[in-house]
Amino acid sequence: MTQARVLGLPSLPRVVLPHPIGGTTMDTIAPKLDAAFEDILAGLTTPLPITAAGSAAVLRAERIDVPAGDDAWDDAQREFMRRGWGDGLPMVPPTPARVQAMLRFVDHAPDHVVAALAPRMGAATVEAIAVNAVMAGCRPVHLPLLIAAVHAMAERRFNLYGIQATTHCVSPLLIINGPLARVMNINGSTGMFGPGPWDNGVVGRAIRLLLLNVGGAVPVEIDKSTMGHPAKYTFVMAENEDASPWPSLRAERGYSDEVTTVTVVGAEGPHNINDHESITADGLLKMIAGSMAQPGQNNVYYAAEPLLILSPEHSATIAGGGYDKDSLKRKLFEDARVPLSMFSRENIERRMHRKFPELYKNAPDDVGVRLAHRPEDFMVVVAGGPGKHSMYVPTFGGTLSVTESIAHSDGRPYLGSDFGE
Amino acid sequence: MLLCSPEGFPLPLALAAAPRPARLDGLRIGLLDNTKAPVDKMMDYLADRLRDRIPGVTIFRIAKKHPSMQAEREVIEAVAQNADVVINALGD
Numbered sequence: 001m002t003q004a005r006v007l008g009l010p011s012l013p014r015v016v017l018p019h020p021i022g023g024t025t026m027d028t029i030a031p032k033l034d035a036a037f038e039d040i041l042a043g044l045t046t047p048l049p050i051t052a053a054g055s056a057a058v059l060r061a062e063r064i065d066v067p068a069g070d071d072a073w074d075d076a077q078r079e080f081m082r083r084g085w086g087d088g089l090p091m092v093p094p095t096p097a098r099v100q101a102m103l104r105f106v107d108h109a110p111d112h113v114v115a116a117l118a119p120r121m122g123a124a125t126v127e128a129i130a131v132n133a134v135m136a137g138c139r140p141v142h143l144p145l146l147i148a149a150v151h152a153m154a155e156r157r158f159n160l161y162g163i164q165a166t167t168h169c170v171s172p173l174l175i176i177n178g179p180l181a182r183v184m185n186i187n188g189s190t191g192m193f194g195p196g197p198w199d200n201g202v203v204g205r206a207i208r209l210l211l212l213n214v215g216g217a218v219p220v221e222i223d224k225s226t227m228g229h230p231a232k233y234t235f236v237m238a239e240n241e242d243a244s245p246w247p248s249l250r251a252e253r254g255y256s257d258e259v260t261t262v263t264v265v266g267a268e269g270p271h272n273i274n275d276h277e278s279i280t281a282d283g284l285l286k287m288i289a290g291s292m293a294q295p296g297q298n299n300v301y302y303a304a305e306p307l308l309i310l311s312p313e314h315s316a317t318i319a320g321g322g323y324d325k326d327s328l329k330r331k332l333f334e335d336a337r338v339p340l341s342m343f344s345r346e347n348i349e350r351r352m353h354r355k356f357p358e359l360y361k362n363a364p365d366d367v368g369v370r371l372a373h374r375p376e377d378f379m380v381v382v383a384g385g386p387g388k389h390s391m392y393v394p395t396f397g398g399t400l401s402v403t404e405s406i407a408h409s410d411g412r413p414y415l416g417s418d419f420g421e
Numbered sequence: 422m423l424l425c426s427p428e429g430f431p432l433p434l435a436l437a438a439a440p441r442p443a444r445l446d447g448l449r450i451g452l453l454d455n456t457k458a459p460v461d462k463m464m465d466y467l468a469d470r471l472r473d474r475i476p477g478v479t480i481f482r483i484a485k486k487h488p489s490m491q492a493e494r495e496v497i498e499a500v501a502q503n504a505d506v507v508i509n510a511l512g513d
Contacts, residue, residue, distance in 0.1 A: 009438055022513050026462050033466055040467075041474075044450070044506045047441050062426040072422050085427055094425045113432070122429035131427045162489030167513060214429035302487070350458045398489040 013043030023346075059111035061127050063096065080135075085213055087205065087233060091135040102130040104140040105419060106147065108409045114147050115154030118161040120216025124150045128214055129206075136206035141184050141419050142199065144406050145262055146206055149174055152264045152402040153207075159399045163266050164217040168298060169229035170396035172207055173267035173307075174236045175381060177250035178260030180406060181238035183416050188238030190385025193270070204234025231269045237383055243312035244382035245319035252325070253403045259413045260406045265307060265379070266399030268297070270391040275314070281321020284314060285328075289335035292371065292392045295342045299371045301355065302397030306371045307379040308332065309391040315382045325380055333375035337368025442505060447477035451504025453496070455488040455511045463510060488513075 004012040017032040066079045076093035080086050092098065103110060103126070110127035117124050129146050138146070153160050153172055163170050176186045187198040194201050217223040225232070241248045250261040273291040278284035292306065299306050310318065318328060340348060340363060352360040352369070360367065372378055379401065384390075406414045442448060450471055454460040461484075468480045481503040485492045488511075492500075500507055 012438075019513075021459070021463075022457060024459065026459070026466060029459065029463055030466055033463065033470070037470060037474075040508065041445065044445060044508070045441055045443060048438050058430040062428075064424045064426055066422045066424055068422045075422065076424065079424070093422065094427065096423055096425055099425045116432045117429070121432050123432050124429050127425075128427065128429040131425045134425075135427055159490050161491055166489055209427060213427040354458070396489070398487050 009048065011049055013039075013046065013048075015039045015043060059113065059123060059125050059127075061099070061125075061131050084218065085209075086135065087208055087212065089205075089233075091209075092137055094131045094134040098134045099127065099130050102134050102138070102140050102143055103127070105414075106143050106409075108147070112409070114150050117150070117154065117210065117215035119164055119222060120214070122214035122216060124154075124210060124214050129210060132209040132213055133206045136209050137202040138206050139199070139202075142203050142206070144408075144414050145176070145180070145184060145203065145260075146210075148404040148406045149207060149262045149264055150210060152262060152404040155402045157400040158264060158266060158402050159396075160211075160215070162398050163396060164211060164215055165222055165224055166396070167224045167226045168396055169225050169227055169232070169268060170266050170399070171229060171232040171235050171269075172211075173231070173265040173393065174204060174207065175249060175263040175265065176236070176238040176260065177241065177248050177255075177263070178406075179258065179416060180260035180414060180419075183419055183421055186236065186238040188240040188383045189243075190387075192237045192383060194234070200236040200238075201234050204236040207236075208233060229269050231267070235267065237309070239381045240312060240383045240385075243315070245315055246325045246380075246382070249379070249381050250403065255403070255405060258415065261403050262406060263401050263403040265305070265393070265401045266396040267307060268394040268396070270309065270393045273390045273392055274388065275390075276388040279317065281318045281323055284317050285323075285331055285335065288314075288390065288392075289332060289337075292332070292336040293338045293368075294394075295338045295347075295369075297371075297394040298397035299394050300338055300369050301351065303373050303377070304371065304395050304397045304399075305377050305379050305401055306332075306336070306395060307381070307393040309384065309393060310380065310382050311384045311387055311390050312382060313386065313388055314390045326375075328380060329378040330375040332378045332380075333370065333372060336371050338371075339365070340367050340369055341365040343369070445471075445475045445478060445506070448475075448505040449479045449481055449503060450475075451481045451483065451500045451507035453492070453500055453507055453509045454482075454484045455509075455513075456484045456486075457488045457511070457513055460510050467508070467510075 015036045069075050077090055108126040112126045114124045185199040187200055211217045239248055255261050273288055275287040452464045454464050
């Protein structure tokens, strides 16, 4: 309905049948449809009052005068809550001086529209990104990264439209690759997902504030995530390239050594994989594949890019067994499969047979349900510090990751020297 | 205290709605679903009720390819060509 409003049809008629719908039968749905039937007919025949969308975009951030009392910080927090801005946590007041300072390292015009963020199709101008970055606690060095991430999230194949509104708990995960991860204080080693005195937290929070304030993913009204998820507050990592035995994610995607990239992934929260005992690659991969093979994840239903985050110690064991990234992905494609017998009969009949009749319609119960359509769809990165823990990150399914370089307005990649390094 | 708004202005997109018919008699009603179970059975039921209720109505059924993605252009064009009014149902 947010998109209908943006498109000039705020009164587009709708009829809501009370939940539950999924997982129920027509015995309970038919009475709901009967009760709504006259409203459905009326919705098709009642003339719509057409409200035209605005004729001209306002691309500079509105200035708001907040009456200051004894405590300007508290006054600002109250104003944020009153306007429905933010994630519920205190935010840094975005004064014009702070926003101006945030623009220090970018050469884009402040009113340059980086992207329109779904579903509200709000204009993510460079200035709007800067305002949200200030509120999240970011530093000016982070703004070029945020601009690249916003641009990446607006790519159609990322499906921000679905990610913002689904009942699933998906959130964009940002993976930073390259030399600027250190300059931006993005941790890819011990404790990278937090907490800690590094900047993963504020960068991810700026992304969330943008999705809320510009994209309009207001929980309950638009963001229908059944439970929400802690990763929706912030979800950022760097790849620990120095500790990886393989080409990095950015190298796989064709970027050279001096380029820093951000990859956005429509991700679930991570699930730990503990294996302290396996000392062979195949032993460890049996544990990893088994841990990934869960029936309740979206990746069994939709074309997806499941993400495996290997710890340096686990990656060394696997590489020591002769695996490169391609052979590892083929191994995961073959072994990380969910036995059809782990699905309920209802799921097999109502979903697996319907969506993938060629694979599962006449299959035995022990056939393995794949997590991706092709081996190369698996994503593998190396991150974290010492220890025998890796992580599996299922994805939303209806989304493909997007990688962008962190670049100036003319496309030149940012280098450390651009930040006085 | 002066603060900058974090809300990006919604970019204006000019689309016009098709005029609504006063009556549905003899029209083509499109039923567009998002493929999630049990929306197909809901649509079967709704189609039967529409046929029983509206003289001369015909039903055009079509589904998006993916429940969480926007309808593909060919789906939208097929709806525009084959339906006078559309009911878009989301199962979940």
